[in-house]
Amino acid sequence: MTDTLLTGATIGILGGGQLGRMLSVAASRLGFKTHIFEPGANPPAADVAHAVTTAAYENEAALRAFAATVDVITYEFENIPTSALDLLETLKPIRPNRKALAVSQDRLTEKAFLTDLGLKTAPFAAVDDAVDLAEAIAEIGTPAILKTRRFGYDGKGQSRLKSAEDAETALADMAGAPAILEGFVNFTHEVSVIGTRGVDGEVACFDPGENVHRDGILHTTTVPANLTASQKMDAVLLTAKILNALKYVGTMGVELFVTPQGLIVNEIAPRVHNSGHWTQNGCAVDQFEQHIRAVAGWPLGDGKRHSDVVMENLIGDDMDRVPDIAKEPNAALHLYGKAETKPGRKMGHVNRVKA
Amino acid sequence: MTDTLLTGATIGILGGGQLGRMLSVAASRLGFKTHIFEPGANPPAADVAHAVTTAAYENEAALRAFAATVDVITYEFENIPTSALDLLETLKPIRPNRKALAVSQDRLTEKAFLTDLGLKTAPFAAVDDAVDLAEAIAEIGTPAILKTRRFGYDGKGQSRLKSAEDAETALADMAGAPAILEGFVNFTHEVSVIGTRGVDGEVACFDPGENVHRDGILHTTTVPANLTASQKMDAVLLTAKILNALKYVGTMGVELFVTPQGLIVNEIAPRVHNSGHWTQNGCAVDQFEQHIRAVAGWPLGDGKRHSDVVMENLIGDDMDRVPDIAKEPNAALHLYGKAETKPGRKMGHVNRVKA
Incomplete structure (x- = not known):
């Protein structure tokens, strides 16, 4: 081709x-x-x-x-x-390439990649057994969170340690899988940047969105996010740094903790991202089309936001509210057509657009 | 159901x-x-x-x-x-019902339906043969336009009469099909209203768009249209009148000529309409979703416009401009994936959104 x-x-x-x-x-x-x-x-x-x-x-x-x-x-x-x-x-x-996948499939590899780039992450240590975990707790302290290195999403494969006493239970939760202990970050709020890199190296980022989670799952994303101009610039520049370091082609989600000491990278996702769904109704070219443009070798859209948006995920029984949401002015529904509603299952989302 | x-x-x-x-x-x-x-x-x-x-x-x-x-x-x-x-x-x-189809499948039936509702149309007369046509020209005058009663769209099945001398050629163009002679309307511009009626009789209209045609095919639709508040109100009310008279369920396009003597109905289309494509990027709920909501018995969106939009059709070789349009800020492309580009064929459209 x-x-x-x-x-x-x-x-x-x-x-x-x-x-x-x-x-x-x-x-x-x-x-x-x-x-x-x-x-x-x-x-x-x-x-x-x-x-x-x-x-x-x-x-x-x-x-x-x-x-x-x-x-x-x-x-x-x-x-x-x-x-x-x-x-x-x-x-x-x-597209995106194997390197992006290799980095993001493994929390330890990802953290190492990010710190090598000079970006800040939560303190972390590899944990393969009880000895590792004891050492990690000694180094990082508690509270902390033990996560499987691979195959975790939406809060699955994670165990919180309030104190060192929780070590044994947490390790049992990992069921023998290689894990990583992460220290807690004292952040004021979480934002994410959805960035896209094209075949020719062009980078475009959407405005950062501010994320609120509930039960470990994204609940809302609000744009514009509560950020100073300089924080916003930092967020976009570090996203571009990650995209360029990976020679990435496509759309990526970068989750960031906002702290008084600057932005800390929580995690990266080598794909379109739930926190970018607001772009469907806030921009002429949304995150999905940016991704398609990138993998198809097209020029990227400029990512400019024409409207303020609050995205709310519809999880499980939230579907019962759809008839009411359908009546709201300026509410754009996006349902996924899933046959069965289950607790914790993402069934759709709604973008509320400010006119 | x-x-x-x-x-x-x-x-x-x-x-x-x-x-x-x-x-x-x-x-x-x-x-x-x-x-x-x-x-x-x-x-x-x-x-x-x-x-x-x-x-x-x-x-x-x-x-x-x-x-x-x-x-x-x-x-x-x-x-x-x-x-x-x-x-x-x-x-x-x-949905919409048979009556809406019967009315709009035949230009004569449509004009009679509209005038029965008390709405203004271009002067018209049925033309089945040369005698009818001579009488129609005597009554309506020239310039005028002879159109087949059925199966016409995008300027097809139409013949213009500059004077009575064009009668024979125009009639030959109809190839024996029942026709209608329409007088010319002295209008300043054309607008259209995209309106939707739900199963329960609820009506919602989008802001009128201003249409510019080229070679008999829609070229651009601009919202907001150049209309006074009272013209805008008239346009929306007459659209609701048509929808209610037909007990219509779904989205309809109503094309209107703006004249110093008021609004004149050009034609109605019992379906989503090219002049409503701007709603995809100007509203939380677009004309397509309004139609689906109506036929599915859902509540309608309110049709509110969050952004100004200019829609431009991409016809035939306009596709050559796609690489440039893709680079424009705030331009939303909508291509139809048609295998072959032909002159006069609608290949896509672009909605340019004002941020």
Whole structure:
């Protein structure tokens, strides 16, 4: 393929959840078709995709057939099995690249990468066993939080330590998985920057959004965030630094803690990000389209915000409020079409736009 | 079915062009699936639909199978063969209703309906033969325009008469089809109102847009339109009058000529309308979602505009400008994924948003 995809080209997307769904809609706006690869049946993205493959990531034949129909491959989540990527990268370009995945699939690697870049993170230490954990607690102190190095999201695979006495329980929670102990950061609030880097190295960032979590899951994102001009500049510059260091192509979410001592990077996600959903109704080009533009080798949109927005996630039973939300003025609903409502499951979101 | 569809329900759409495509995307935002019925292969809507039936409108078995999978049927164009509707309406609800189609499928019926409502239209007369045409010219005068009563759009099936001498040529252009002679209206500009009526009779209108045509095809729509507060009120009230008279359910486009003597109705379209595409980037709920909300029995959005927008259609070779448009700040591209570019073919549009 050339670096620039033309209208009519097909973008392969690994993962068929709500992010794949919204990527697929954005791709359609630029005249692209999408092909979704997803092990689960009837994924949300299937309703708005040109083609869907339902197969396991271990199914080589299915991966090959998928790759044969697409011009470029991207993904909606970072925990794709390495073996699938090993095969796919021999067949079609994968954007963002493997390095971004390798860094963000492992909390320890990620923290090391960020500190090597000169960015601040929470204090951290690798924990493989009880001895490591004791040493880590001695170094970092408590309260602290023990997390599996891999495959954690939305508060899963995490255990809080109020004091050293919680060490044994916390380690048991890890079920033998390699872990990392992170110290608590004394922050005033959390913001995130959604940044995109194009094939030619161009970088565009959206205005930082301010995030509020509830039960370990993002609850709301508000733009503009409560930041000084200089904090906002720092946030955007450090995001660009991360994108450039990874030679990243696509959209990334960077979560930041705001502290009196400056911005501390909480984590990075090599994909479109829940805290960027506000861009769908606040900008001419949203985070999903920026990602598609990047992986298709197109110029990026400028990320300018035309409206203030508050995004609220609709989790589980929040769906019961949809009839009322539908009546609100200036409320843009985005439902994911998931068949079953479960506690903690992201079912949709609403962007409330200030006129 | 009940009057209100729940998330996960399927909306059948007759017609798979760009309007069906954008209706399908809007349906996905509310968690609905869509099933497209379209005789042509690989229609634009297929890229973002849950299911597609490729079959002729005369194929009864295909129509039955289609109807069996959907909860409600709507359409993206008004010239659906009557026989297909006769069958489908015995199987599932069709929204908007048959009356709206009957009125708008025939220019003469439409003009009579509008004048019966007390609304102003261009002077008109039915023309079936040369005698009718001579009488019509005597009554209406020239310049005038002869149009087929049915199946005309985007300037097709029309012939202009500068003087009575053009009568013979104009009649020949109709190729024997029943026609209507319309007098010219001395208007300063054209506006259109996109209005929606819900199942419960609720009506919501978007701000009128000002339309500029080029070669008989819509070129740009600008909001806000150049209208006094009282003209704007008139435009919205007459749109509501039309929607209510038809007991309409769905979104309709009403084209109006602005004259010193008041607003004159040019034509109505019982569907989402090209001049309403600006709502995708100017409102929290756009014309496509309003239509889906109406046919699904949901409450309507309030139609409030959060941003000023200029919509420009991308016709034929305008596609060559896409790489430049993609670089413009605050320009939202909407391409239709049509395989082949042809002169006069609508390939996409761009909404330029004022921040």
